[in-house]
Amino acid sequence: MDLNDLIALADRERADRAPVELGVCLAASCQYSGAEQICRSLSETVVAGGLAGRVRVRKVGCLRLCSEGPLVRAEGEGTPPVLYRKVTAEQAPAIARAAGGAPADGVATADLNAPFFSMQRSIVLENTGRVEPERIESAIAAGAYRSLSLALHEMSPEAVVDEITRSGLRGRGGAGYPTGLKWATVAKMPPGQKYVVCNADEGDPGAFMDRSVLESDPHRVIEGMAIAAFAVGADQGFIYVRGEYPLAIERLDTAIRQARRLGLIGSDIFESPFDFRVDLRIGAGAFVCGEETALLQSIEGRRGQPRPRPPYPAESGLWGCPTLINNVETFANVPAIIREGADWFAGIGTQGSKGTKVFALAGKVRNTGLVEVPMGMTLRAIVESIGGGPPEGSTIKAVQTGGPSGGCIPSDLFDTPVEYEALKALGSIMGSGGMIVMDQHDDMVALARYFMGFCMDESCGKCVPCRSGTVQLYRMLDRIERGVAAPEELERLEALCDMVKHASLCGLGQAAPNPVLSTLRFFRHxxxxxxxxxxGEGTHSPIAR
Amino acid sequence: MAVTTLRLNGAMISAREGQTILEAAREAGTRIPTLCHLDGVSPVGACRLCLVEVNGRLMPSCVTKAAEEMDVRTDTEQLREYRKMIVELLFAERNHVCSVCVADGHCELQNLAEELGVDHIRFDYLAPECGVDLSHDRYGQDDNRCILCTRCVRVCDEVEGAHTWDVAGRGARSRVITDLDRPWGESSTCTSCGKCVMACPTGALFHRGASVAENVHDRAMLRFLITAREEKRWTV
Incomplete structure (x- = not known):
């Protein structure tokens, strides 16, 4: 396939659009609340009602307002789009029949001009909810693989690395390492076997950004990986996706097969000398396999355990070869940067944090779901405007970002902008994008105990501070929560947190005390x-129990 | 051969290219406590006792290569406290009762506790129920004494070439196992060479029939084997 074939395919697909298109969200959360059945019911109504020429039902990805699912988006010529929410199978015929006219009666709709939608800015999610994840033609019509063609034909590998470097893109997996620098390091290793790895082992409790991207727009990630492979000189890629994401695995598998069939991955891509193959590797449930060195061990078929760095994977990764490893969202940014240019991307966000960030907004807010906002937006804007503030009877107390490696930020610091350094200064981290809102009923000690329990269970057991330290920290937190801890316990807790943070081998252990330290900082009382x-007396005295 | 110079506790020392901080420090006569490290097998940086401060950052000296401009501190108050805590965590984790242990007096964990001044344990004794495997006719395995240093795993894989040992489970539930968690005596890969017993720092692997304080680890034998193979030198 060459560029002309790709353009022709996109044109055919676009010409095939019906006057009215109904997009049914079939990402995991809507699917679990019955979207499949709605989709069937819509199709049946269209066929039975003789609407086949006018209305088409499309199985799309995430429509973002997850708490209101199942979601159906109706888009017709000349009428503003309508987003139906909490749709039932019984309402489906009405939606199909109303298509193109006024919204169907008796079906709840969401306001597409509400801050939840209007304040978002889409780069990573630009095609999420628009393309059909199981049809490559649909992705191509939306522009997929055009950036790859551009990179292969009009740019040198060095120019691609330079573009990414100048864009200011930083790793979206949590740590925020400059992506261009990482690419440049792998590119500068001597030629030979190199690998590109996509880390899709999203494991933080409450985080589902990467899952949504993979389920909604898998070709975007594959294209990003292919561009990266071209830039660094790799010819093999692996997507390491966690086994708990069966739908993402299925869609990735379909996407890879379809891309291979069209020659968009494989040999001599776009009739250039560039070869690139992608294979899936499925994680078996270990959180620590999201740590890059453990992930690489796991791909090699070994026990998923981190090893000391250096050497970094860029120098010695899979089977000792230079390996570029980036997160799903990082790769998903790449096609847009190549298409629009580094300056465009660098114009979004703040001084040190460019572009947008996808968050999985959850907890005590009215609107929960998938949001993508420009870097630098305040936490207040995300929680109160996009999230719609607290539900009835609730007062927001804090947000938790970064999952078990992150921390809690109290509501009086909600004017903090979302950027790597600002969040770090508050003892939290950007993290991969989990954002859990908590209200006055949420107990901070219980929260810290929960996350410590998570780290304790997920510790690989290799280094002593993490393996044994997390067990002791959990027990201390449990005693404090139950009200049976003496005042000295707090000092011992802090001393052990300090040791585990500084002496652990990998990021999991080093970050495990963060939820404790940040809640101690802001909620010590x-x-x-x-x-x-x-x-011997206290509010939770054991004697009183 | 290239040589680098670095600062160790304030004094300038030299190191050959490729040498770790630990090796360079030992040559310079400075002791850094270690536990999972064993000369001759690959380092893993797991026990974290050999952490040193390099230009203000903590790094495991067993896997960090010495480099020019490094300012290494091996014995700061912070490091002493961390090491003490790590040893205490190990004592609390399983059932280390020296007075009835076959390795009493020949135990690296015990020696370290003495060296670091561990006189009590500030953490909860977890007292897990651990098994003892006496199915092998010459050796025994007592999980109560295991500190998961993986010396046995590495020596069996890298020196003997049998890879009988490995680690099963995660976190605090990790254990060393033989073959696919079969009793040691039924292992089809074990050559009964005993290198794991020589390598074990505690009383977790022992010669059957040894009573309290009778299990002496033969580290010199391992050293001899390794120099013989690597350097074709049959004297230590």
């Missing part, structure tokens, strides 16, 4: 209130 008082 909650801990102190639970300690046994000096005379």
């Amino acid at each position: 909650e801990y102190e209130a639970k300690l046994i008082g000096k005379n």
Whole structure:
């Protein structure tokens, strides 16, 4: 296939659009609430009602307002798009029949001009909810693989690396390492076997950004990987996706097969000398396999355990070869940067954090779901405007970002902009994008205990501080929560947190104390209130129990 | 051969290219506590006792190569405290009762506790129920004493070439196992060479029939084998 074939295919697909298109969200969360059945019911109504020439039902990806699913988007010529929410199978015929006219009666709709939608800015998710993840033609019509063609024919590998470097893109997996620098390091390793790996082992509790991208627009990630492979001189890629994401695995598998069939991955891509193959590797449920060195061990078929760095994977990764490893969202940014240019991307966001960030907004807010916002937006705007503030009877107390490696930011610091350095300064991290909102009923000690329990269970057991330290920290937090801890316990807790943070081998252990340290920093009174008082009395005295 | 110079606790020392901080420090006569490290097998940086401060950052000296401009501190107050805590965590993790242990007096964990001044344990004794495997006719395995240093795994794989040992489970539930978690005596890969017993720092692997304090690890034998193979030198 060459560029002309690709353009012709896109034109054919676009010409095939019906006057009215109904997009049914079939990402995991809507699917679990019955979207498949709605989709069938819509199709049946269209056929039975003789609407086949006018209305087409499309199986699309995430429509973002997950809490209101199942979601159906109706788009017709000359009428504004309508987003139906909490759709039932019984309502489907009405939606199909109303298509193109006024919204169907009796079906709830979401306001597409509400801040939840209008304040978002889409780069990674630009085609999410628009393309059909199981049909490559649909992705191509939306522009997929055009950036790859551009890179292969009009840019040198060095120019691609330079473009990414100048864009200011930083790793979206959490740590925020400059992506261009990472690419340049792999590119500068001597020629020979190199690999590109996509880290799709998204494991933070409450995080589902990468899953949504993979389920909604898998070709975007494959294209990003192919561009990266061209830039660094690799010819083989692996997508390491967690086994708990069966739908993402299925769609990736379909996407890879379809791309291979069209020659968009494989040998001599776009009639250039560039070869690139992609294979899937399925994780078996270990959180630590999201740590890059453990992930590489796992791909090699070994026990998923981190190893000390250096050497970094860029120098010695899979089977000792230079390996570029980036997160799903990082790769998903690449096609847009190549298409629009580094300056465009660098114009979005703040000084140190460019572009957008996708968050999985969850917890005590009215609107939960998938949001993509420009870097630098305040937490307040995300929580109160996009999230719609707290539900009835609730007062927001804090947000938790970064999952078990992150921390809590209290509501009086909600004017903090979302950027790597600002969040780090508050003892949290950007993380991969989980954002959990908490209200006055949420107990910070219980939260810290929960995350510590998570780290304890997920520790690989290799280094002593993490393997054994997390067990002891969990027990201390449990005692404090139950009100049976003496005041000295707090000092011991802090001392052990300090050791685990500084002495652990990998990021999992080093970050495991973060939820404790950040809640201690902002909510110390909650801990102190639970300690046994000096005379053996306290609010939670064991004697009183 | 290229040589680098670096600062070790304030004094300038030299190191050959490729040498780790640990090796360079040992040559310079500075002791850094280690536990999972074993001369002759690959380092893993797991026990974290050999952490040193390099230009203000903590790095495991067993896997960090010495380099020009490094300012290494091996014995700061912070490091002493961390090491003490790590040893305490190990004592709390399983059932280390020296007075009835076959390795009493010949135990690296015990020696380290003494060296670091561990006189009590500030953490909860977890007292897990661990098994003892006496199915092998010459050796025994007591999980109560295991500190998961993986010396046995590495020595069996890298020196003997049998790879009988490996680690099963995760986190605090990790254990060393033989073959696919079969009793040691039924292992079809074990050559009964005993290198794992020589390598074990504690009383977790022992010669059957050894009583309290009778299990002496033969580290010199391992050293002899390794120099013989690597350097074709049959004297240590």
